[in-house]
Amino acid sequence: MDFFSNFLQQKVPKSGKELPVYYRKALCVSEILLIAYFFVCFFFYPLFLDVWIWFPLGFAAVTGAALWLTKNRGVRENLLIYALLTGGWVFWNIEAFGWSCGVQHMLTLMVVFLFFNIYEKPLIKIACFIVILAYRIGLFSWSLQHTAVYTMDRATNTFYQTINTVGFFVMLAAMCIIFSTSIQDTERQLRIRNQTLYKEAGTDPLTGLPNRRAMIEAIEKFCKANPEESFAVAIADIDFFKNVNDTYGHNCGDYTLVKLTELFTEHSGGRYSVCRWGGEEFCFFMPGANIDDAGVIMHDVNFAVERMRLEFEGNEITITITIGVEECDFSSPLEDLLKRADEKLYMGKNSGRNKVVV
DSSP states (O other): OHHHHHHHTOOOOOOOSSOOHHHHHHHHHHHHHHHHHHHHHHHHHHHHHSSOOOHHHHHHHHHHHHHHHTTTSOHHHHHHHHHHHHHHHHHHHHHHHOGGGOGGGGHHHHHHHHHTOTTSOHHHHHHHHHHHHHHHHHHHHHHHHSOOSSOOOHHHHHHHHHHHHHHHHHHHHHHHHHHHHHHHHHHHHHHHHHHHHHHHHTBOTTTOOBOHHHHHHHHHHHHHHOTTOOEEEEEEEETTHHHHHHHHOHHHHHHHHHHHHHHHHHHHTTSOEEEEEETTEEEEEEETOOHHHHHHHHHHHHHHHHHOOEEETTEEEOOOEEEEEEEOOSSSOHHHHHHHHHHHHHHHHHTTSSOEEO
8 A cells, every 4th residue: 555655646747848768769669669560460461361451551651650750749749649559550450350369468568658657647647547458348348249350260360369479578578678777777877876975975075085974974883893893083183274374375275185185195004094074173093993002103193294395386384283092992972082082182282282192
């Protein structure tokens, strides 16, 4: 019941003049196959019934016109043309050869096109499906009360049923391949797009580093997967970064952040991951490290930054950073660990900067 309820509540986009690409392709392929099928039927009749019947050529001509119209009409118009073609062909065959010719299966093609049409409301689809079903039942009842115009022997009837069955399944398979391929491509593109958006949402646009949200997720994921393994976090802040912006401009400030990011990345050696925490702050995550290990790593980072020389528009710039380090105690929430690392950072700021506080 939930499935049926969700189907009825589907949102329908507004139908434009142009057919969706996948729908146009399915219609075109189906109509091309129909034309080939009509020609096979046209040559079948004189060979097995000793009579020329011209109706298949008429249907082939109308199908050819419908094929041209496929590029010049909307979804509803093309679906109506296809329905009239298929319904008319089924009716003529049952009138000419009786119910046993097996052509009534062609009505299933109309149902497939109907339910893959994203521009029709669910209630309209159901109503059209009921009409198609009623048409098929009506044709069966009608065939019981009328004698076929042409009589086929058992072998001829079997062969004609085979032609109709093969034609129907070839067209059905072609439609299913096109529709399923379109759905799979759409799903794949949507998945790639979602992955891209997720990555962009967790990436700092200036430095390309993970942002605060992504870093927290990474640490929480590590803790969940390794509940008994130690780790350390550190928060670093550029000393007197405001002076860099005020003296050399914000472009120089951005340049400094980018170069600092490059240094952190090159210096990592797999010992830590780093993110842009916000503004001129960076957060380091050191899995498997205790407070002593983390202190050594951060002292190395601090020393590397102090030695780094930057050149911007002919100006040589030196910077330093202050870092606060905290170790996991297996009891405090991550928020508290980060808060304590931040407090140590400001202890370092207040006691002279350019240092690591563990």
